[in-house]
Amino acid sequence: MTTAIHEPPVTTEAVQAHGLTAGEYARICELLGREPNFTELGVFSLMWSEHCGYKYSRAWLAELPTSGPHVLQGPGENAGAVDIGDGLAVVFKMESHNHPSAIEPYQGAATGVGGILRDVFTMGARPVALLDSLRFGEPDDPHVRYLFRHVVRGIGDYGNCVGVPTVGGEIVFDDAYRGNPLVNAMCVGVLRHDRLMRAAAGEPGNGVYVLGAATGRDGIHGASRLASTELSQDSTESRPTVQIGDPFSEKLLLEATLELIESGVTAGIQDMGAAGLTSSSSEMASRAGTGIEIDVDRVPRREPGMTAYEVLLSESQERMLVVAGEAREPELMAIAAKWDLPCTRVGTVTADGVWRVLEGGAEVCAIPVAALTEEVPRYVREVERPEYVDALHAWSPPGGWLDGLDPLAALETLLGSPSIASKRWVWEQYDHQVRTSTVTGPGADAAVLSLRGSNRGLALTVDGNGRYAYCDPRRGAALAVAEAARNLAAVGARPLAVTDCLNFGNPEKDAVYWQFTEAIRGLADACRALGTPVVSGNVSFYNESRNGAIHPTPTVGMVGVIDDLERRIPPDRAAPGDRLLLIGGEGTHLGASSFLKEVGGECAGRAPAVDLEAERAHGDAVRTLNEAGLIRTARDVSDGGLAVAAAELLFALDPEAGIELEIPPDEVWGAFFGEDGARFVVAVAAPDERAARDLLAARGVPARPLGRIAADGVYRLLKVGERSRAALAEHYFGAIPRLMDRVESSR
Amino acid sequence: MTARVEVFVRLKPGMLDPQGATLEHALEALGYSGVRGLRVGKWITFDLEGDDSAALESQVEEMCRRLLANPVIERYEYRLARDGAE
Amino acid sequence: MTARVEVFVRLKPGMLDPQGATLEHALEALGYSGVRGLRVGKWITFDLEGDDSAALESQVEEMCRRLLANPVIERYEYRLARDGAE
Amino acid sequence: MSDRVPVGVVRFPGTNCDQDVWDAVSSVAPARPVWLWHKERDIRHVRAIVLAGGFSYGDYLRAGAIARFSPIMEEVVRFARAGGPVLGVCNGFQILTEAGLLPGALTRNDRTTFVCRPQWLKVEATDPPFTRAYTPGEVVRFPVAHAEGRYVAPPDVLDRLEAEGRVVFRYVDANGERTPESNPNGSLHDIAGIVNEARNVLGLMPHPDRAMDLRLGSEDGRGVFRGLVEAAA
Ligand SMILES: Nc1ncnc2c1ncn2[C@@H]1O[C@H](COP(=O)(O)OP(=O)(O)O)[C@@H](O)[C@H]1O
Numbered sequence A: 001m002t003t004a005i006h007e008p009p010v011t012t013e014a015v016q017a018h019g020l021t022a023g024e025y026a027r028i029c030e031l032l033g034r035e036p037n038f039t040e041l042g043v044f045s046l047m048w049s050e051h052c053g054y055k056y057s058r059a060w061l062a063e064l065p066t067s068g069p070h071v072l073q074g075p076g077e078n079a080g081a082v083d084i085g086d087g088l089a090v091v092f093k094m095e096s097h098n099h100p101s102a103i104e105p106y107q108g109a110a111t112g113v114g115g116i117l118r119d120v121f122t123m124g125a126r127p128v129a130l131l132d133s134l135r136f137g138e139p140d141d142p143h144v145r146y147l148f149r150h151v152v153r154g155i156g157d158y159g160n161c162v163g164v165p166t167v168g169g170e171i172v173f174d175d176a177y178r179g180n181p182l183v184n185a186m187c188v189g190v191l192r193h194d195r196l197m198r199a200a201a202g203e204p205g206n207g208v209y210v211l212g213a214a215t216g217r218d219g220i221h222g223a224s225r226l227a228s229t230e231l232s233q234d235s236t237e238s239r240p241t242v243q244i245g246d247p248f249s250e251k252l253l254l255e256a257t258l259e260l261i262e263s264g265v266t267a268g269i270q271d272m273g274a275a276g277l278t279s280s281s282s283e284m285a286s287r288a289g290t291g292i293e294i295d296v297d298r299v300p301r302r303e304p305g306m307t308a309y310e311v312l313l314s315e316s317q318e319r320m321l322v323v324a325g326e327a328r329e330p331e332l333m334a335i336a337a338k339w340d341l342p343c344t345r346v347g348t349v350t351a352d353g354v355w356r357v358l359e360g361g362a363e364v365c366a367i368p369v370a371a372l373t374e375e376v377p378r379y380v381r382e383v384e385r386p387e388y389v390d391a392l393h394a395w396s397p398p399g400g401w402l403d404g405l406d407p408l409a410a411l412e413t414l415l416g417s418p419s420i421a422s423k424r425w426v427w428e429q430y431d432h433q434v435r436t437s438t439v440t441g442p443g444a445d446a447a448v449l450s451l452r453g454s455n456r457g458l459a460l461t462v463d464g465n466g467r468y469a470y471c472d473p474r475r476g477a478a479l480a481v482a483e484a485a486r487n488l489a490a491v492g493a494r495p496l497a498v499t500d501c502l503n504f505g506n507p508e509k510d511a512v513y514w515q516f517t518e519a520i521r522g523l524a525d526a527c528r529a530l531g532t533p534v535v536s537g538n539v540s541f542y543n544e545s546r547n548g549a550i551h552p553t554p555t556v557g558m559v560g561v562i563d564d565l566e567r568r569i570p571p572d573r574a575a576p577g578d579r580l581l582l583i584g585g586e587g588t589h590l591g592a593s594s595f596l597k598e599v600g601g602e603c604a605g606r607a608p609a610v611d612l613e614a615e616r617a618h619g620d621a622v623r624t625l626n627e628a629g630l631i632r633t634a635r636d637v638s639d640g641g642l643a644v645a646a647a648e649l650l651f652a653l654d655p656e657a658g659i660e661l662e663i664p665p666d667e668v669w670g671a672f673f674g675e676d677g678a679r680f681v682v683a684v685a686a687p688d689e690r691a692a693r694d695l696l697a698a699r700g701v702p703a704r705p706l707g708r709i710a711a712d713g714v715y716r717l718l719k720v721g722e723r724s725r726a727a728l729a730e731h732y733f734g735a736i737p738r739l740m741d742r743v744e745s746s747r
Numbered sequence B, C: 001m002t003a004r005v006e007v008f009v010r011l012k013p014g015m016l017d018p019q020g021a022t023l024e025h026a027l028e029a030l031g032y033s034g035v036r037g038l039r040v041g042k043w044i045t046f047d048l049e050g051d052d053s054a055a056l057e058s059q060v061e062e063m064c065r066r067l068l069a070n071p072v073i074e075r076y077e078y079r080l081a082r083d084g085a086e
Numbered sequence D: 001m002s003d004r005v006p007v008g009v010v011r012f013p014g015t016n017c018d019q020d021v022w023d024a025v026s027s028v029a030p031a032r033p034v035w036l037w038h039k040e041r042d043i044r045h046v047r048a049i050v051l052a053g054g055f056s057y058g059d060y061l062r063a064g065a066i067a068r069f070s071p072i073m074e075e076v077v078r079f080a081r082a083g084g085p086v087l088g089v090c091n092g093f094q095i096l097t098e099a100g101l102l103p104g105a106l107t108r109n110d111r112t113t114f115v116c117r118p119q120w121l122k123v124e125a126t127d128p129p130f131t132r133a134y135t136p137g138e139v140v141r142f143p144v145a146h147a148e149g150r151y152v153a154p155p156d157v158l159d160r161l162e163a164e165g166r167v168v169f170r171y172v173d174a175n176g177e178r179t180p181e182s183n184p185n186g187s188l189h190d191i192a193g194i195v196n197e198a199r200n201v202l203g204l205m206p207h208p209d210r211a212m213d214l215r216l217g218s219e220d221g222r223g224v225f226r227g228l229v230e231a232a233a
């Protein structure tokens, strides 16, 4: 084993600086049968990091249900895939880009979108939609507004340029995220079953190629940065901690990749973005049970003087690792050339199960592939439930805290709170219509897309509630899944499967680790009960700042199908005279609610109790009502309770429309603002009311007449009070523009 | 006094400049084969009122740091000229 | 020979520059009240290979006219420096 | 099939509304879409041409600035000069101005950000083939989706466009009124689309290709594609 040119020695400091424990280092020596050289140390530090290796999470992820009759590909590939009929499959995944976005919001968010797009099109699927789940601090802070503004621009500019519509998402503002915003991006693609591509290296002897951008010193992080300064003094200054996204190259890469897969030229193909040449090459070899040999001298560089260490660890974007039989090389090169993309052979698939790297003809790394993949350590700890939870649960509202409060004034406060207010300011900056398949775009409970060559529709949503998960991680995670399923039911869709993004603080802290394990349990419970396996996802730990850990935030992306697009439930179909039904019982629960936060200024209590049987039954009931042609429009009841659900239903209708609601006068607060689960508001044509109620009664689903759609442009809560729709709309639609359409004076 | 200020902002060396790279290829395709290392930056110009050149200069320095350039990914230079001059 | 080329492109006077206006307001909000007429232009830099400075200069002139600036809305200037020099 | 009018849909690197335009053309009875790759030089087999929306060459430098030098554009210019019908939508409009087939330029929106929303338009001129299907002054709805859509031109050019009735589409509100809010990008004279002197080249920022299906909110765009195909037939 010769070592790379002018390599520093592997000292205890170097090992520490690479974030590896003494125990892990010993294990590495054991696996190698010798000490690693410095470059190999860097490689292990990357592959054994939480980000790539899932040290703390992998064992727990195994608890998630990941299979089902319609699952074509579960976790383990670049993205998951499910069958939706008509010979079509949907491929999707969600991934976080929290830390890059905190450092440079525009590029961080943009490259996050780029990465998730690649995860989907490397599977052979054409991306048809993007969604994003965002968390920021309270926007009264100018730096928070700076992050918000530029994250939104970054997402928009990248997706818009590549030509994939951003059709949905969610944004929550809470101080828990002030120092550490969350940027979770989800991509959904469609392909024919027989085209599904897996990222394996195929037979020994296959050529290994780099397609796309040249490799620069991008994102060579922390310890490794320190290390590589010794490797090449001059390079530190020029080593970007932030990567610049190139959506134009991504678009070319997308078209070239799909053409390569379509023409059967490639044996395997894998995105090189996140963890670079090292992880893409070792993962592809691992999946194929082969070895792989890379000659770093052949990897096209953006800068002179790069070392093997830097080339192997670089996170430069818009690059693909392609494996193809040597006989197909001419076709591969022709397709790359057609799309003006550089493509270079950098190595060969080998039979010996070793991940081997050559530099200057000499071997600088020789590591068993398994040591970089299956052998990654897995840590499981037993931890106590932290006290803070008991404190939160013990909380009860101070007596008389609601005295003198007007429910409709409280509604105005909620509608005008940035987390609940309309996000139109955001999605008008996203091209949500390109590809002309967006039947229901941003602003509804879920987005609905038409599918070329099928009269089915695709329904998509992302949901998460950090407040719930903070007070009750297990309930919070389950409720994220439940709300996603409700959102799909509200547009007439049947949930199929889930991708998740698990955003947490530092897992080495017991409280955070406990939150994580509880959240996994909640996810598993809900996904089992609702029949929506987890087919892909991502874990983001170490989301901490001066203000401590973020609220644990498991976000869920759910994909559903509408068998006949003509049977979708449009958000705007109700009209004056229609009757409203409340499905799922009266609201009561104010703990951890939006009302408590936005009006009471508190995050405390318990998250709403979870009844997964009711969630399933009530969702089915809504679908059955719809199939019977009895539903005009529907909304699920979630953040802000019935009060906000009714307002959002109203805002989707013509301006003349009004709404009239009746609730138990002695239970106003719980009934109006409670966030109990498994509930919907549906509008039915007056003549259908009886039939609808009978159908629900026959299924044993609690439902009661709630009120009606009026024609007077008024939001009326009978026996309590009223507001003009215009006044409420001013709060709801005006809040974010009032915050953002102002002169900004700082970062 | 009033100064004519020119601020020049560009990506740090080593940072990918997709626009620059694409433009360089375009020029090559147009037959300008001798172009190397093309980068696209910003050229920000304005007039600035202030007491004396020292004050003006420190103001400009501050503006660049706080707003005109993004220190995370960009570098800046500037030039001040007495009005009329230049 | 090789020359270091700097091309400066700006909107014609009188053309609305929303980006510039936004920046000027932001600076004002930051307390820099003396800023007037802020405009954001492009600063394009590259090295150019050519036989002699005359040839280089006419090439740059042509690049600007054909591609780097749009005469309908923009004006351009450029500067060539012998490599090493500035 | 083959007796249908062949309509060329140009694909530059970065074009991303090509499939949408393809579908729009296909949906017009007597037409047959044909891909035109940006490196092609032989377009004798098409009778009309559409430059679709997107971000050709990433919109780097200026939207449309690089695409207009593609080999195919020499052919498109020749085709247009010979009277062939050419439609440029969004990025296609930007390319047509950069190529000099249409006057003026499209600059950054006054709001500085990308804007994607349904947009009311008034059909100001119905003598160009592209708008024969509409009645003069008709108010239609096509979505807009662009960051550089603010139409500008020197005063004399604007006067000439107005005098010669070459402003084909103008941004208006639902009642056909011109208000500050109804103009999404600050275009001079609320201009959304114009034709050349010979009226065989139309460029517009809004997307008729996204207004072909009531499920997506509007089918007002059909007339534009019908007009294009009839002009070619
Ligand atoms: N929270 C999760 N739930 C389910 N699957 C997960 C989760 N986190 C990661 N995975 C799966 O583990 C694999 C590795 O994830 P990741 O490192 O994010 O992939 P990549 O590096 O390709 O982006 C992927 O198949 C992903 O779907």
Ligand SMILES: [Mg+2]
Pocket (backbone or CB within 6 Å): A078, A118, A119, A271
């Ligand atoms: Mg991946």
